[in-house]
Amino acid sequence: MDLSMYLPRLLDGLGVSLQLTALSIVFGYAIGLVFALGVSSVHRGLRWPALVVVEIGRGIPALVVLYIVYYGLPAVGVLFSNFWSAAAGLTFTVAAYSSEMIRAGIQSVPRGQGEAAAALGLSRLPTFARVILPQGLRSSIPALMGLAIQSFQGTSLAYSISVNELMSQAYQVSSLTFAYLTVYAITGLIYAAIAVPATWVSVWVEHRLARGHS
């Protein structure tokens, strides 16, 4: 079957998808943490802007974010390549969603923790940084893992701005071979082949975390 000629192309696309995923997760979580801290802040000057950015990031479809970065920014003089436009757009979306998850994790830390730290005489900053935040992050891990898998699937949207990731390659290959169903089915299976084991891993991690803790 001549389709096997095209499998390497699809796998090249997969490589690009994985790069996009990695970038969006690494930078997205970091920025998300900053947003989460901003949203939890007592200073209104920090809280409101952070809230607005996060709600916008969560309220706009990822596809629209990608178009805005890709089409819109050249109009204001900022020129990213396709790949980096996609990376920036996906990072923004991941940051917004992860910020909510991290914030929820921080909020879920029992009040008694902060009270115990205060009773010991720890001041606010070390209490937060060494007692609350580590526990909060730990609670957010399951949700963040789910987000990572979704971000991998989200890279498929980069097709719409002509990034040569897996979906784009699939489109090109299917246009060349006319074997639409086969090519897209294989593409779906490639995504699944990564997403399903990743889900198993995340469930396993979630169990391990729960065990050591209660």
Place this chain on the structure above:
Amino acid sequence: MPQLITEANELATAGVTISHLSKSFGTNLVLDDISMTVAAGSVTALIGPSGSGKSTLLRCVNLLEQPDRGTVTVGTTTIEAGTRVSDRSLLALRRQVGMVFQSFNLFPHMTVLRNVAYPQEKILGRSRAEAEERALTLLERVGLRDKAQQHPGRCSGGQQQRIAIVRALALNPRAMLFDEPTSALDPEVGVEVLAVMRELAESGMTMIVVTHEMQFARDVSDHLVVMADGRIIEEGDPRAIMAAPTEERTRRFLSAVLER
């Protein structure tokens, strides 16, 4: 004192017989060849240390737990362990036996009235009007008629447990099982529930009660069964056993409990 079971055309209460019952959870032998008879209309109190298998034994009577070996007889219905019990037989058995749980288990999304009326409609085929009237009558007898339109969440623990008893009673069971009915309640509140159970006993209901309430066991029950390590170590007249236990194990258990 008003009787809780007064309808003349109700079935007579039934006796419960347990014969050579055994059950294991994995490698843990929880019930070891237990045999016990509860005469119709009598009250049996089941006491013993935690892990003795009392609750498991109770739950085998209405088959919430499936015994590995032995038979359970309620009235004229006998279930043999190991044989596949059809859903119909299972339901038939459970409809003859009422159960009251430690955690009440009222249905939170229904009002108190619906909690007591719905099972009657579904299981006894009563009309809604009939079922609700019976429900209100029973609630009145335990002093909770004014709670009828509220949801269980708004009632105290003692009130919820009394409602749970009424819910089971409304189905005209021939025997009632109580699984540590007052363990989740404050002592002052537990008293209300024990009073209802006492009334029920005096009306002639067959009751098997797993409890830590020694006063109730001594004053209300006709028969005391002491369990430990999955076996019955002593049984007989409650007052006699509590005054002078024959077995060392019973002695140790009673002295620890009565000391508190």
Place this chain on the structure above:
Amino acid sequence: MEAVVAVLLGLPMTLLVAAAAFAIGLVSGIPLLLGLRSRHRAVRVIVRFVIDLIRAVPPIVWLFVLFFGVSFGALRFNALAAAIIGLGVISAAYLAEIYRGGFATLPAGQTEAARALGLGRRSTFVRVLAPQAVRTALPSIATFLLALVKDSSIASTIGVTDMVFAANTFVRQNPMTAGLTPFFVAAAVYVVISIPLAIVARRLDARLRRSA
């Protein structure tokens, strides 16, 4: 402005795709849930596999499979049908999981009490367990709807004339003057739509927490 009108013309389609897919998902999720709770291990395993597979493949791939790949003789799905069916099937899988979660948090005592009373399996499920499970699951269902409205934008990639499609078209037709505006308009409409839904979701969540 022209851009605003052009984009808003796509709004009905956005809402149609989301609503239709949601309806399909709400209903189709039920048999999937029953499959997950089936007494037969084989059924549970198969349904689990199907749900995981549906959720593992990105929505855009499903839409492309249905639009480009599926044909019944000479007939193919049109873009709208492919989008609604594709998103509907995906919704069914996600909602089945949400339903399952609602049941998973029910106290075991509820089932025991119902069975001890002598209620059969069906009554127990329909009158005792399901009402409580739905109540627990409502906030998650509302949150999911929010996500679905946004995901409906993917339909634009196969030519459904929703807001994103309209924005894209406008930009292509007015390359010099359009700039960011059409996409900002679309973004703003999405945010505005999501506000009432988000408020409802938060209220449901708060009500759930209070009654717990």
